[in-house]
Amino acid sequence: MKHTPNKEALLLLADGTVIRGKSIGKQGTKGGEICFNTGMTGYQEIYTDPSYYGQIIVNTTSHIGNYGVFDLEQESDYPKINGLIVNSFSELYSRNLADGSLQEYLEKGNVIGIAEVDTRKLVRHIRSKGAMNAIISSEILDVDELKKKLDKVPDMSGLELxxxxxxxxxxxxxxxxxxxxxxxxxxxxxxxxxxxxxxxxxxxxxxxxxxxxxxxxxxxxxxxxxxxxxxxxxxxxxxxxxxxxxxxxxxxxxxxxxxxxxxxxxxxxxxxxxxxxxxxxxxxxxxxxxxxxxxxxxxxxxxxxxxxxxxxxxxxxxxxxxxxxxxxxxxxxxxxxxxxxxxxxxxxxxxxxxxxxxxxxxxxx
The missing domain is CATH 3.40.50.880 (Class I glutamine amidotransferase (GATase) domain)
Structure with a gap:
């Protein structure tokens, strides 16, 4: 499905927190454990790190996508994250070495994401409440319906991945x-x-x-x-x-x-x-x-x-x-x-x- 820049997306946390934003990456629905990374750079290395398999990543850096993607910065053969949450997302990039845009990369890697989220507020919430399961969707915008999907996401404790x-x-x-x-x-x-x-x-x-x-x-x-x-x-x-x-x-x-x-x-x-x-x-x-x-x-x-x-x-x-x-x-x-x-x-x-x-x-x- 082709990316629609202003398509609405929904983020639902296991504690009932609901956040609305704009769809990035591939459109669809995906759940996993939500966690945050405080790195100011290296988003591509983060997304391809197999240790993040099964997780939804919150980037604390305000701007994501502005330097595109570069094949030599892969930590594995494709993105391993289950989902992505960012504040300001850029489909344009200004790096001469870049092989393409982050949007194209996420679509190809089947990564579902949400942008225009107050990530500072979200990170403070996770630091207070702890890592928990969450789900992102750009196709199911009804909270009750999305909760049924979230309830089926397995807990990380005891999970062999x-x-x-x-x-x-x-x-x-x-x-x-x-x-x-x-x-x-x-x-x-x-x-x-x-x-x-x-x-x-x-x-x-x-x-x-x-x-x-x-x-x-x-x-x-x-x-x-x-x-x-x-x-x-x-x-x-x-x-x-x-x-x-x-x-x-x-x-x-x-x-x-x-x-x-x-x-x-x-x-x-x-x-x-x-x-x-x-x-x-x-x-x-x-x-x-x-x-x-x-x-x-x-x-x-x-x-x-x-x-x-x-x-x-x-x-x-x-x-x-x-x-x-x-x-x-x-x-x-x-x-x-x-x-x-x-x-x-x-x-x-x-x-x-x-x-x-x-x-x-x-x-x-």
């Missing part, structure tokens, strides 16, 4: 003549993470999320990587078991975001659903081992229980969030395994944390 975005077949990336080999368990990996590994002379073999340790081990990797991804980590016992087996053999192991939560679960540290999560490019984190702070890129709605780590002899906290004191990094005692909750590839975002890839590669020696 990685299987939907993980690769279905093994594939390799980088030079076969590289110095190191890294086996990657794909739970919804970003392209920028793989690039950070190949840039450090690593030849990567990417395995589907349900791959066993035995199959990964046959490749003879120097190290193992557990990726980011969507959904509730507690609903992924298959990944937890694979990760537990990797660390038991004392292999170099690095986990990011969902991979961090999976490593915690592999060491009997439980996870929990956060009130509204961390999503943005400006979260301050302190490295407890160096005493230094770094500004980080984050995207997660689940966390690791700090009190359980404090009483555990299996793992040690290495990084903490300076906003709310939540766990941002851990290491497994006596093993070559560590993880961080944030995204050190940070594309876009500050590159303060890319030293972690160097740390991982140096553990191969």
């Amino acid at each position: 990685s299987s939907d975005v993980s690769t279905k077949e093994n594939f390799t990336l980088g030079s076969a003549d590289a110095k190191y080999k890294v086996a990657v368990l794909d739970l919804g990996i970003k392209t920028s993470i793989l690039k950070n590994l190949t840039d450090r002379d690593c030849y990567c073999k990417i395995f589907p999320g349900h791959t066993s340790y035995e199959e990964m081990k046959e490749w003879g990797a120097n190290g193992y990587f557990i990726s980011n991804g969507p959904g509730d980590p507690a609903a992924m016992p298959y990944a937890v078991e694979t990760t537990r087996r990797i660390q038991e053999d004392n292999n170099p192991l690095f986990g990011i975001c969902l991979g961090h939560q999976i490593l915690a679960l592999a060491n009997d540290i439980p996870t929990y659903k956060m009130h509204h999560g961390h999503r943005g490019l400006n979260h301050p984190v302190k490295n407890l081992e160096t005493g230094l702070c770094e500004v980080t890129s984050q995207n997660h709605g689940f966390g690791v229980r700090r009190e359980e780590i404090d009483s555990s002899d299996k793992v040690t906290i290495t990084h903490v969030n300076l906003n709310d004191d939540t766990v941002e990094g851990l290491k497994v005692n006596g093993r070559k395994a560590f993880s961080v909750q944030y995204h050190p590839e940070s594309s876009p975002g500050p590159h303060d944390s890319r030293y972690l890839f160097d740390k991982f590669v140096s553990s191969f020696e």
